[in-house]
């Protein structure tokens with residue numbers, strides 16, 4: 101067995117999220133350098149504020165100002181900050197109970213080292229230079245031994261409230277396709293298409309995924325299929341895809357390669373789009389340096405009889 | 414009412430798991446999972462067609478593969494169409510769904526499986542994506558950082574200290590020497606701080622793995638297993654998602670789930686706890702009132718192998734296997750999900766008295 105194939109895979113997405121009235125007020129407040137909590141019916145003040153009481157689940161809307169100073173309730177020293185975290189030098193993760201609040205907020209504390217941090221220490225907010233209405237408008241907290249800080253702006257009267265956030269998420273992976281697909285990809289590099297046969301029902305799967313989905317057993321017997329095949333069904337693409345340099349309209353088809361029991365898909369070229377039909381016999385067209393066929397073109401053979409591919413639709 | 418009605422007893426009749434390893438890069442998820450499915454079916458002599466209901470737990474985020482759970486179904490053999498469900502949670506919650514399905518009488522047998530392939534990604538970062546998206550996720554607080562906040566809260570409260578945490582780590586990994594499937598077996602240095610106060614030894618290994626169990630109801634359980642592990646009760650409870658709202662030194666959700674599952678009615682002799690971080694075992698022992706006589710984590714627990722999404726189901730499987738083999742008569746199994754023991758499931762399993 102050849103070496104494991106690997107490739108970097110980045111999954112990245114900007115999540116656009118709308119805010120409830122309490123979240124909106126809180127994040128708008130951060131933009132304006134004030135911090136709001138929400139009062140529960142039993143008189144507790146929750147910071148960060150939520151839309152519903154975490155105990156009773158009742159809707160809560162009664163916003164109150166809390167201090168920009170507070171007390172650390174627990175902490176953890178982060179020796180090696182990771183991507184996206186509030187500070188890029190070592191810092192303490194902290195839960196901070198702001199003055200006037202009954203619950204604690206998670207954030208970072210900028211301190212010289214773990215010896216400078218303890219539960220019960222006093223801290224205050226350090227604002228970010230540019231604020232957009234997000235939790236990151238608080239750059240971090242910093243040690244503070246002064247007076248309780250007071251709030252001067254009334255958030256309820258702020259224009260242009262924040263109604264949503266865009267949270268960018270990026271995760272990096274090293275993708276490995278597994279045993280069966282590794283063998284398939286290796287064969288493709290020699291311009292051969294190799295599927296795998298189920299030992300139980302004898303079906304040949306292309307591309308192979310390592311298991312027969314009908315029988316639930318491992319496939320391992322390698323079977324070369326094609327190169328020719330039959331169009332089992334197709335569609336006409338009329339809208340140009342982003343980053344794809346193919347003239348529309350064109351045909352995208354399911355193609356059952358000879359010897360395969362599962363159709364794969366590919367583009368059909370070398371024939372006007374409106375002449376492609378079910379049963380059309382095709383063969384792959386390879387381009388230099390490409391790991392897979394660029395498209396499939398007619399072989400000129402007579403069309404396949406419907407009965408020969410009706411099970412593969 | 415969350416205890417099983419007397420007239421429909423449901424039991425774990427078989428359990429299988431992979432060897433848990435740092436990477437399984439030569440295998441796709443279904444290739445990793447399939448041998449475990451075959452093994453658990455072989456233990457009972459059942460075929461896929463004999464299974465009335467199939468339920469799985471996994472997360473596509475771990476390996477970054479969209480719809481990996483549908484590809485995993487290839488390993489089950491889902492044609493002709495089977496009755497099937499999936500939870501984006503640890504497999505222990507898939508087992509809970511299967512248990513309710515069997516309780517309704519719609520099914521007599523169920524296959525429950527779970528798998529996690531953490532090796533392709535950075536699991537500490539991946540897990541930040543399950544957090545509150547407004548106030549927490551934008552700060553990317555990784556799973557070790559959040560566990561460290563909980564550990565410090567316990568130290569501040571006088572509930573534990575670093576030597577006690579080190580002892581938890583070493584006892585679990587010592588127990589794992591008897592578990593051929595475990596990833597870390599035997600002594601592991603406590604190492605440097607990863608996020609202080611947690612050292613590398615306080616944290617679970619990162620790895621890939623899968624597990625499966627079969628549930629059966631009533632007489633069917635007796636036919637399939639010499640000594641079925643009957644589920645006497647099972648319940649799960651969740652706490653507020655805001656960390657700063659919770660008392661991190663306690664686990665009221667675990668206690669409530671345990672109460673509802675009947676844990677406190679009679680002592681258990683064994684407990685399999687899903688505590689990926691040492692400090693969490695301290696919290697769970699307190700919440701579950703486990704005395705010195707209880708054998709805790711004879712498998713080595715999550716500190717010895719922690720395939721995410723499967724580690725909770727494995728606790729139920731390990732507890733059941735102790736009963737199958739006559740080494741326990743009444744065992745507790747616990748599974749957790751979310752940061753700092755946010756959500757907890759507790760099951761009580763019993764074997765017939767010999």
Ligand SMILES: [Zn+2]
Pocket residue numbers: 298299300301302303312313314315316
């Ligand atoms: Zn088959």
